[in-house]
Amino acid sequence: MIDYSRILELIKKYNTFLITTHVNPDGDALGSELALAYFLRKLGKKFHIINYSPTPENYLFLDEENLIQKYNREHDAIIENVDMIFAVDFNQLGRVRSMMNVFDRSKAYKIVIDHHRNPQNFVDDIFTDIEAPATGILIYKLIEAYDVNLIDKKVADALYAAIMTDTGSFRFERITPELHIxxxxxxxxxxxxxxxxxxxxxxxxxxxxxxxxHAITNIKLVDSGKIAYMVLDRALLNKFVPNEAEFDVEGFVNFCLSVKDSIVGILFYELPYSIKVSLRSKEKFPVNYVAEKFGGGGHLNAAGIRFDGENLNDVIQRVITQTIEDLSKYIEENNA
Ligand SMILES: [Mn+2]
Structure with a gap:
């Protein structure tokens, strides 16, 4: 259980705040940041939202006041001098990439508000609930603990976006009556x-x-159709989106799970100098365990890995082999 009164005490105590989130922010990250910022503003507090990555285009509508800034070195003085830092929707310092040094040396009181597994100890206080389907739920409860009437349309839109995106539009595991309430x-x-x-x-x-x-046309099935995967290699990307170094492919991987009898969907995405792997699953098969074996992480039904400087076909082979192994253990345990 998260002690929301403790977070509220900290907010009351301090005046200037930084809110930040992980690289390549998703709807939960951005919606949670914005809702928290609107809340701080209602309390008369000063805040900055500074992220390592720019906001993806399809989320810009949430930030109609342009409150979210993309990190550059000129922000270092702000980050060093705020009273308190909120790390939202992530729990590993490396997830803020090149912001990590200034984050680390900042004298601010730092807290994490998050729902991922295995938090790293890099802040003063960690407020985490791995049962929560979205960080947006935690921000809702924080505001509710103060005064639910502070949730206006802007806060509600931001939190709705957070919850909708992190639950696969209310489809994933961990959907509870409370979530719908x-x-x-x-x-x-x-x-x-x-x-x-x-x-x-x-x-x-x-x-x-x-x-x-094209990605759907080339979906491949392995392990008797229990694993469906798609590959976006440079040749394909250069043909259709030649001018984009890291094209946003959020959501593509989910189509792998549309195949009947598939349990795991995997997307292999070849970037100029690295390979991004997204894993999704049905039922209770923990794709985060597969991801963790390669230094990645995530949730039960959604996880990711990044490989630097490796060969695409090697990566495909290693991840598929590991997934087949884990899946056969999972099936064995669940049929026993
Ligand atoms: Mn999240």
Whole structure:
């Protein structure tokens, strides 16, 4: 159980805040940051939101006041001098990439608010709940612990986006009655489900849709169809999105799980100097265990790995082999 009154005490005690989140932020990261910032503003506090990565285009609508800044060295003085830092939706210092040094040497009181497994000890206080389906839920409870009336339409939209995206639009494991009750409250406060869904998921560029089409056309099945995977190699990316170094392919991997009888979906995404692997699963098969074996991490049903300077085919082979091994153990244990 998270002691929200403790976080509120800290907020009362301090005046200037930094909010930050992980590299390549998703809807939960951004929605949680914004909702927290709006809350701090209502309390008359000063805040900065500074992220290592720019905000992906499909999430810009959430930040209509342009509160989120992309990190550069000129922010170092701010980061060093704020009273308190919120690390939201991540629990490993490396997840802020080149911001990690200034984060580390800042004299601020630092806390993590998060729902991932295996937190690293890099802050003064960790507030984590690995049962929570989204960090957005934790931010909701924090504001509720102070005064639920401070949740206005802007806060509600941000938290709705956080929860919707981290639950696969209310499909993943860990969907509870409580989650829907909180979501209902957000809709009462003015969150607009249709608008938010369309903004986030239905504004693909033509190039991205065609790329997705090719990725789907080339989905491969292994392990008697229990594993479905897709590969985005440089040749394909250069053909359709030649000018983008790291094209946003969020959501592509989920199509692997649309195949009947598939349990694990994997996307191999070849970047200029590294390979990004996204894993998704059905049921209770823990893809985060597979990811952790390669230095990655995540949740039960969604995890990721990054390989630097390795060969694409080697990576595919190693990850698939490991997944087959883990999956056969999982099936054995669950049929026993
Ligand atoms: Mn999250």
């Amino acid at each position: 909180i979501t209902a409250e957000l809709i009462k406060k003015g969150a607009n489900p249709t608008y938010i869904y369309n903004k986030i998921y239905n504004e693909l560029s033509y190039e991205k849709l065609i790329l997705l089409g």
